[in-house]
Amino acid sequence: MSVLRITGLRMWLPETARPVLDGVELSVAEGESVALVGESGSGKSLTSRLALGLLPSGAGVEGRVVVEGEDVLGASPQRLRELRSRTVAMIFQDPRAGLNPLRKVGDFLVEGRKGARARAGELVEAVGLEQRVLRQYPHQLSGGMLQRVMIAGALMGDPKLLLCDEPTTALDVTTQAEIVSLLQSLRQRYGTGLLFVTHDLDLAADITDRVYVMYAGRIAETGPAATLFSRPRHPYTAALLAARPRVVKESARLATIPGQPPDLRTELTGCAFAARCPIAGPECRTDRPELIDQVACHHSLTGADHA
Amino acid sequence: MLEVLELAKSYGPVQAVRDVTFTLAEGGSLGVVGESGSGKTTTARIILGLERPDAGRVVVGGHDRSVRRRGRAERLRRAREVQIVFQDPFLSLDPRLSAVAVLRETLRLHFPGLDHARRIAELLDQVGLGEREAGAPPYRLSGGQRQRVALARALAVEPRVLVLDEAVAALDVCVQAQILNLLADLRERTGVAFLFITHDLGVVSQVTDDLVVMRHGEIVERGATAEVLSEPQHAYTRLLLSSIPGYAR
Amino acid sequence: MTAAVLSRLPSRGLYPACLVFAALTVVLAIFAPLLSPHDPNATDLGAALSGPMPGHLLGTDTAGRDVLSRLIAGASTSLLGPIAVVAFSTVAGVVVGVTAGWLGGWPDTLLSRAAELLLAFPALLVAIMFVAMYGEGVAAPVIALSLAYLPYVSRLARNLTLSERQRPYLAAYRVQGFAGLTICLRHLLPNIATVVLAQSSVNFGYALLDLSALSYLGLGVPPLTPTWGSMINDGQSALLQGHPLSAILPCAAIVLTVVAFNVVTERWADRVSGRPS
Numbered sequence: 001m002s003v004l005r006i007t008g009l010r011m012w013l014p015e016t017a018r019p020v021l022d023g024v025e026l027s028v029a030e031g032e033s034v035a036l037v038g039e040s041g042s043g044k045s046l047t048s049r050l051a052l053g054l055l056p057s058g059a060g061v062e063g064r065v066v067v068e069g070e071d072v073l074g075a076s077p078q079r080l081r082e083l084r085s086r087t088v089a090m091i092f093q094d095p096r097a098g099l100n101p102l103r104k105v106g107d108f109l110v111e112g113r114k115g116a117r118a119r120a121g122e123l124v125e126a127v128g129l130e131q132r133v134l135r136q137y138p139h140q141l142s143g144g145m146l147q148r149v150m151i152a153g154a155l156m157g158d159p160k161l162l163l164c165d166e167p168t169t170a171l172d173v174t175t176q177a178e179i180v181s182l183l184q185s186l187r188q189r190y191g192t193g194l195l196f197v198t199h200d201l202d203l204a205a206d207i208t209d210r211v212y213v214m215y216a217g218r219i220a221e222t223g224p225a226a227t228l229f230s231r232p233r234h235p236y237t238a239a240l241l242a243a244r245p246r247v248v249k250e251s252a253r254l255a256t257i258p259g260q261p262p263d264l265r266t267e268l269t270g271c272a273f274a275a276r277c278p279i280a281g282p283e284c285r286t287d288r289p290e291l292i293d294q295v296a297c298h299h300s301l302t303g304a305d306h307a
Numbered sequence: 308m309l310e311v312l313e314l315a316k317s318y319g320p321v322q323a324v325r326d327v328t329f330t331l332a333e334g335g336s337l338g339v340v341g342e343s344g345s346g347k348t349t350t351a352r353i354i355l356g357l358e359r360p361d362a363g364r365v366v367v368g369g370h371d372r373s374v375r376r377r378g379r380a381e382r383l384r385r386a387r388e389v390q391i392v393f394q395d396p397f398l399s400l401d402p403r404l405s406a407v408a409v410l411r412e413t414l415r416l417h418f419p420g421l422d423h424a425r426r427i428a429e430l431l432d433q434v435g436l437g438e439r440e441a442g443a444p445p446y447r448l449s450g451g452q453r454q455r456v457a458l459a460r461a462l463a464v465e466p467r468v469l470v471l472d473e474a475v476a477a478l479d480v481c482v483q484a485q486i487l488n489l490l491a492d493l494r495e496r497t498g499v500a501f502l503f504i505t506h507d508l509g510v511v512s513q514v515t516d517d518l519v520v521m522r523h524g525e526i527v528e529r530g531a532t533a534e535v536l537s538e539p540q541h542a543y544t545r546l547l548l549s550s551i552p553g554y555a556r
Numbered sequence: 557m558t559a560a561v562l563s564r565l566p567s568r569g570l571y572p573a574c575l576v577f578a579a580l581t582v583v584l585a586i587f588a589p590l591l592s593p594h595d596p597n598a599t600d601l602g603a604a605l606s607g608p609m610p611g612h613l614l615g616t617d618t619a620g621r622d623v624l625s626r627l628i629a630g631a632s633t634s635l636l637g638p639i640a641v642v643a644f645s646t647v648a649g650v651v652v653g654v655t656a657g658w659l660g661g662w663p664d665t666l667l668s669r670a671a672e673l674l675l676a677f678p679a680l681l682v683a684i685m686f687v688a689m690y691g692e693g694v695a696a697p698v699i700a701l702s703l704a705y706l707p708y709v710s711r712l713a714r715n716l717t718l719s720e721r722q723r724p725y726l727a728a729y730r731v732q733g734f735a736g737l738t739i740c741l742r743h744l745l746p747n748i749a750t751v752v753l754a755q756s757s758v759n760f761g762y763a764l765l766d767l768s769a770l771s772y773l774g775l776g777v778p779p780l781t782p783t784w785g786s787m788i789n790d791g792q793s794a795l796l797q798g799h800p801l802s803a804i805l806p807c808a809a810i811v812l813t814v815v816a817f818n819v820v821t822e823r824w825a826d827r828v829s830g831r832p833s
Contacts, residue, residue: 039479040450143343172342173506177550199479202553229556243484245509247536247551252491254484254513260449355731379735386733393724401725401743412742413732457728464732 002066003087003161003193004028004051009063011046011217013056016264021046022217024063025291028161033187033194035204035225037240038214041261047214048163048197052088053080068160085112089154090163093170095146098153099138105149106134109156116156123152126189127182144175148182155186161193168203180207201240205229213237216262216272221295233300236273271298308333308500309354309389309468314363316349323349325524327363331468336494336501338511338532340547341521350521351472351504355391367467383417390461394473396453400445406431406456407441413463426463433496434459435489451482458489462497472504487513508551512536520544574819581813585632592625596782605799617787617802618794626782627809633777634784635813637698638763644702646756649709654740654748656710657717668714671707679704680766687775694777697770705759712755716748750825757821761814768810784810 004027011021021043028034038044046056050065053072065072068087075083092098099108109120121131127148138146147167154162164183168176184207187194198204204211205225212222213234221234232238242255259276262268271277274284279299289296309331316324324346331337341347352358354365356372365373367388393399400409410430414423431441434455445453454474461469471490475483491514494501503515511518511532518535520528520543528541539545548554584591593613600620607615614623656667683700690696720726721744729739768785771777777786784806791803 039481173508173550174342174546176552180552200552201480202551202556205556206552240480243480245484245487245507245513247508247512247548247554249512249533253488256484256488257481355727357727357730382733382735386731389731391728391731393728395724399724399728401747403746416732416734460728460732 002027002029003068004195005064005066006047006050007064007066009047009050009065010061011043011050011055012060013264014058017267018217018262018264020217020264022268023291024214024217024219026212026219026222028193028195030160030193031187031191032210033184033196033208035196035198035208035211036214037198037201037204037211039199039261041216041264042214043217044197044214045165048090048165048195051161051163051195052084052090086157087159088161088163089157089159090165091147091150091154091167093166095143095150095170096138098150099146101138103137104134105136105138105141108149109134109153113156119156120152123155124149126155126186127152128178142175144171144179147171147175147179151179151182151186155190155192158190159192161195162187163195163197165197166199167196169198169200176203183207201229202244213240216268218272219291219296220273221297222291223294231302233295233302234273234297235277235279235299235301238301239276271296308335308368309502310364310366311350311354312364312366314350314353314360314365316346316353316358316360323524324353324360327521327524327526329519329526329529331500331502333467334494334498334500335517336503336515338503338505338515338518339521340505340508340511340518342506342547344523345521346524347504347521348472349524351391351470351502354468354502355389355470356385386417386464387466389468389470390464390466391470391472392454392457392461392474394476396450396457396477397445399457400453402445405442405444406436406459409456409460410463413460417464430459430463433462433493435485449482450478451486454478454486455489458486458493462493462499465497466499468500468502470502470504473506474503475510476505476507483510490514508536508547520547571819571823574816577812577816578820581631581635581809581816584628585635588629588632592622592628594622594625596621596625596629597780598622605794605797605802607799607801614805615799615801617790618797619790623787623802623805626787627784627805629782630784630787630806630809633694633771633781634764634768634810637694637767638760640698641701641705641763641767642756642760644698645705645709645759646752648702649706650713650745650752652706653710653713653715654717654744657714657721658736658740658744664714667710671710674703675707675711677704679762680769683766683770684773684775687770692775692778697767697775701763701766705763708759709752709755713748713752716751717744720744720748753825754822757818757825760817760821764810764814 006024006026009021009024010019012019024047026047036044036047051067051072053075055061061073067083072083106120110116120134124131124134129145129148133141133145133149141149168179171179183194186192196204196208208225210222211225211228213220213236215236220236221228228237229241232241239255239257243257245254257276262272270285270287271280271289274280277284281299284298289298311327311329314324314327327350329337339347339350349358353360353373359375360373363373364371370388372385372388407427410427411423414426436452436455436459440448440452475486478486487510490501493499501514503511505511515532517530518532519526520541522543528535528539528544535544536548539548598621600616602620603616604618604620605616606612612622612624617623652667652671656664679701682704683697686696686700726739726743729743768783771783771785772789777783787806788803791806794802
């Protein structure tokens with residue numbers, strides 16, 4: 001049973017020549033952790049927000065976004081509110097932006113929930129904080145502690161699905177490592193499904209079972225993190241992996257992808273990556289590759305070891 | 308070339324930087340690694356002359372730049388010693404000005420009376436900006452393109468040291484790789500020395516020869532980059548390394 | 557406020573309409589003596605309080621003076637004062653505010669405290685005091701209001717400077733060796749201009765209203781000089797006698813002018829800052 005299943009999702013924004021999301025297929029099973037990886041503008045955040053029924057203004061959508069058996073896209077505002085307070089929760093990159101600086105952490109956690117003091121205390125300890133932060137104000141806490149507070153807040157409604165949109169990007173490396181292991185242990189303890197949105201392939205592989213790689217609003221490749229790393233099959237995944245600077249330096253120059261991601265103002269024929277792809281053939285420019293056997297590529301790589 | 312000697316700086320009761328000493332060789336590349344609160348940004352701001360140290364000196368090519376001095380000639384001289392590329396590509400450019408306008412202004416200040424059109428074309432070519440990007444206001448450029456403009460602006464002064472304050476941290480992986488390669492090329496071609504202020508050990512490994520690791524305002528470890536990263540001595544350096552996603556792989 | 561309300565109206569024709577109206581009032585103000593059909597002070601008691609008629613297109617007031625001529629003549633006194641107030645308070649306020657915000661430290665404390673001191677005096681009272689001290693004439697109330705409006709502009713300019721200073725592009729220019737003054741004039745000012753000019757256009761409205769109120773009270777402008785404020789005052793008795801036109805028209809002139817100038821300056825402010833509106 002999936003807590004989140006997205007099928008045939010397409011989204012248009014005003015004044016663009018192509019859909020910003022184009023045929024996204026994605027699922028998160030109960031208690032599973034899944035990463036959605038892509039660069040800025042790939043549509044990864046838009047996709048995750050749709051699970052809460054959040055659309056940018058003027059957007060047109062087609063397809064299904066099913067959360068716990070219910071299609072979010074057709075849901076009434078009333079149902080969406082219930083969904084957001086119980087079934088799905090979200091944490092963002094900047095924890096400060098989500099907190100009222102004039103209210104104590106404890107008040108933030110129990111807001112709108114009767115008799116939730118005990119639960120708040122329990123969760124605060126579960127995220128590795130002391131009870132006394134409940135009586136503190138946001139400015140008294142560090143960024144890492146605030147992100148823990150946000151996670152506790154997200155778990156207050158005992159959600160089935162936790163959406164994490166770059167939750168560690170604004171944090172220090174050592175704090176990031178702590179938050180990542182915290183999310184792991186909480187997932188096991190509460191059985192929450194996790195959709196982890198990030199630009200960092202390594203981070204995605206550390207935290208999740210399965211990874212979706214997005215490019216220009218489309219899923220380029222999906223699969224278990226380990227397989228994706230050792231044998232990337234889409235040239236874009238391979239290029240992303242090769243572009244990361246490594247702690248143990250491999251060569252004087254990093255491998256780069258020529259050009260830039262396609263502009264939203266131009267229409268796409270064929271594969272979205274064709275213009276930058278080292279192995280593109282003529283059909284790549286005319287025929288759009290479908291996501292078959294976990295990869296959307298006419299010439300998918302095999303057996304190449306890039307890790 | 309760049310000597311930083313026993314820098315100290317406090318903000319009220321908080322000691323941001325304590326006894327920080329390091330040198331950067333002519334044409335060299337030094338990484339200053341640390342997390343928030345490590346004092347790396349304060350150190351950079353003192354080197355740039357944006358803050359004055361409570362104690363200690365910053366010397367570039369034998370010239371002490373940490374004392375307060377006024378006058379146009381001194382200002383321009385200090386500008387040619389050290390330049391900066393900041394982290395945030397969205398806030399580090401005047402939102403009204405195109406790359407060409409930015410470069411023209413800098414060249415007029417530092418090299419009046421020369422053929423600026425040719426030098427502008429040269430600089431744009433060096434950082435890999437095309438004609439379309441050169442004339443566009445910043446809000447029409449991508450993050451990577453803006454960082455290239457900021458880089459060209461810094462290089463226009465022909466500085467001896469270029470400080471890169473988390474200059475690639477806000478960029479996508481592929482763009483980051485392009486900029487890092489570009490930086491390696493520029494160092495080779497122009498002989499400018501780099502001071503990388505960063506939290507990212509992967510970046511440090513890619514573009515620096517030496518590094519210092521800072522924590523709570525102090526340097527806890529220093530050495531050749533490859534050695535420090537392969538055989539870290541200090542517990543904090545080891546913690547930093549093990550916190551990197553995918554480090555175990 | 558006005559701009560917020562108006563932005564909900566169909567906005568396409570608003571700016572051109574306001575531009576035409578504002579331009580018209582300026583032209584009237586400058587060429588008033590040439591354009592008025594009658595001497596604005598010529599009385600014709602026999603024709604007092606007549607409605608619109610061929611000789612007097614907008615009718616006459618209680619003293620039988622031509623309302624249209626007085627509106628046109630009033631435009632110059634009513635507009636020049638506020639323009640002077642806005643020009644002075646904007647320039648001086650920006651100088652004070654940007655200096656305080658850019659330098660920080662004791663210059664900031666000194667300038668900010670001085671501006672707060674000015675803020676403590678109600679604008680109109682200061683103006684009345686100046687008139688009482690220096691006698692009649694446009695200069696005294698204009699100077700008083702300029703001083704009274706200065707702290708509003710300087711406080712805004714200081715805050716904008718402080719927040720703009722956080723942006724690394726200004727630090728980059730300092731590192732590049734540009735003088736503080738150059739950076740302020742070439743980079744800081746254009747980037748805070750939108751908001752400052754928006755505030756100034758609001759101040760224009762207030763200045764027009766304050767100066768009109770002063771002339772309504774019979775202060776500031778020498779007697780017999782037609783202003784929109786004094787016209788409203790003169791129109792009061794006409795209002796009681798059931799002839800409202802001579803009082804309503806100057807009111808309408810004030811309101812429309814304030815709105816038109818606000819809309820126009822707001823659009824110009826957007827252009828100065830180079831941002832797409």
